[in-house]
Amino acid sequence: MVEYMERDSRLGLCPARAPRGGSSMKVWKRAIGAVTAGALLAASLAGCSGDGTYSADMAEYAYEKGAPSLCQAYEDYFQVGAAINPRDLEEGSDRYKIIDKQFNVFTLENGTKAENIHPQEDVYDFEATDQLVEYGQANGKTVRGHTLVWYSQCPEWFFLDDQGNQVSAEVLIQRMKEHITTIVSRYKGKIHTWDVCNEVLDDSFGLRQSEWLNIIGDYDGDGDSYDYIEIAFQTAHEADPDARLILNDYSLEANGNKAITMYNMVKQLLEEGVPIDGIGLQMHIDYETDLDAMDRCMRVLGRLREIDPDFVLEVTELDMSCFTWNDTSTQRELTEEFVQQFDEKYCQVLSLLMDYAQEGLLDTVVFWGYDDGSSWLNEYPVEGRTNHPLLIDRELKFKSAYWALMNLPQQRAAQAAQEE
Numbered sequence: 040m041v042e043y044m045e046r047d048s049r050l051g052l053c054p055a056r057a058p059r060g061g062s063s064m065k066v067w068k069r070a071i072g073a074v075t076a077g078a079l080l081a082a083s084l085a086g087c088s089g090d091g092t093y094s095a096d097m098a099e100y101a102y103e104k105g106a107p108s109l110c111q112a113y114e115d116y117f118q119v120g121a122a123i124n125p126r127d128l129e130e131g132s133d134r135y136k137i138i139d140k141q142f143n144v145f146t147l148e149n150g151t152k153a154e155n156i157h158p159q160e161d162v163y164d165f166e167a168t169d170q171l172v173e174y175g176q177a178n179g180k181t182v183r184g185h186t187l188v189w190y191s192q193c194p195e196w197f198f199l200d201d202q203g204n205q206v207s208a209e210v211l212i213q214r215m216k217e218h219i220t221t222i223v224s225r226y227k228g229k230i231h232t233w234d235v236c237n238e239v240l241d242d243s244f245g246l247r248q249s250e251w252l253n254i255i256g257d258y259d260g261d262g263d264s265y266d267y268i269e270i271a272f273q274t275a276h277e278a279d280p281d282a283r284l285i286l287n288d289y290s291l292e293a294n295g296n297k298a299i300t301m302y303n304m305v306k307q308l309l310e311e312g313v314p315i316d317g318i319g320l321q322m323h324i325d326y327e328t329d330l331d332a333m334d335r336c337m338r339v340l341g342r343l344r345e346i347d348p349d350f351v352l353e354v355t356e357l358d359m360s361c362f363t364w365n366d367t368s369t370q371r372e373l374t375e376e377f378v379q380q381f382d383e384k385y386c387q388v389l390s391l392l393m394d395y396a397q398e399g400l401l402d403t404v405v406f407w408g409y410d411d412g413s414s415w416l417n418e419y420p421v422e423g424r425t426n427h428p429l430l431i432d433r434e435l436k437f438k439s440a441y442w443a444l445m446n447l448p449q450q451r452a453a454q455a456a457q458e459e
């Protein structure tokens with residue numbers, strides 16, 4: 040924080056810490072107007088260290104020692120993280136310098152998914168996950184494990200016997216328990232948080248159809264079919280009682296039906312004693328994301344704290360597409376107007392998340408990647424498009440969105456101070 044504050048004072052800004060508390064929806068609405076000025080400020084700040092032009096050597100500037108970092112800027116609110124891949128951990132590389140400096144919580148984008156870590160019944164491949172865990176241990180970083188039980192990127196052997204027939208519920212439960220126990224035990228005390236189950240809900244209403252659901256079903260006969268989720272969380276909890284266990288899903292911040300379905304299900308599971316510590320909101324949003332809907336959904340999920348006061352929300356896969364869902368185009372012209380809208384939306388979203396953090400509802404925000412060139416959104420939902428959903432561009436240069444987010448905590452603090 041020290042170096043950043045020195046830069047601030049050079050520019051005559053008060054680096055006051057954001058006060059705790061404060062009302063929620065009002066704050067981000069007020070903060071919006073300050074963002075453009077913030078972007079200009081960021082440009083001049085960046086220019087201070089270079090030859091006066093905004094883009095010159097930005098990447099080098101932003102990860103040099105003493106330059107600001109995202110996780111420092113938000114340290115009073117939440118940890119800031121990124122999904123990464125093994126190449127990011129090559130010490131000394133530009134990518135390593137960026138992730139090591141900017142983030143304090145990490146998820147492997149693919150390495151811990153079942154198809155990679157447990158490709159065959161008797162074959163585990165821990166290499167990528169071990170590498171991240173070792174890095175985390177050596178550098179004081181929080182590591183998230185993603186993910187133990189998911190309908191996708193899960194090898195077929197889980198669900199089939201030697202003859203290629205579907206296995207019984209008993210066999211699948213046994214395999215799931217072995218999978219979870221082996222992995223969670225190996226990283227006991229080292230992987231802080233597990234996305235135990237991923238994407239268990241349907242987009243319209245109720246549970247998603249999956250082999251996990253269809254084979255295990257209402258195994259205990261109590262009238263619900265949450266059994267595979269219940270068993271997964273119990274098993275993970277037994278393997279590492281101190282790990283934070285998360286139920287992760289998408290569109291919870293946008294789809295009210297889904298948020299309410301999640302609330303009702305988790306409420307029942309908590310009341311039955313299932314050890315769920317929180318909900319992970321993937322938060323794959325776009326530049327037109329409806330913030331009022333987001334706030335309503337977050338408030339619904341936040342009510343789970345009435346049942347468990349320690350219940351948390353995490354943002355686990357944040358990125359912001361330059362295309363709305365129905366837009367099938369492959370290119371987005373980055374006009375000044377669009378970039379400004381994009382940066383403002385990112386600030387508004389982060390400002391909302393800071394509100395929840397101040398209320399103790401949320402303590403972790405993880406981006407799904409960090410550079411536009413590596414984002415999955417270049418291939419999904421439209422293949423071969425050029426998307427720009429993150430804070431660092433294809434040349435590993437820091438975008439204006441990055442600088443806008445860097446300035447946001449101070450702007451909020453300044454706004455709050457003005458009102459006192």
Ligand SMILES: [Ca+2]
Pocket residue numbers: 256257258259260261262263264265266
């Ligand atoms: Ca049941």
Ligand SMILES: [Ca+2]
Pocket residue numbers: 261263265266269311
């Ligand atoms: Ca039950």
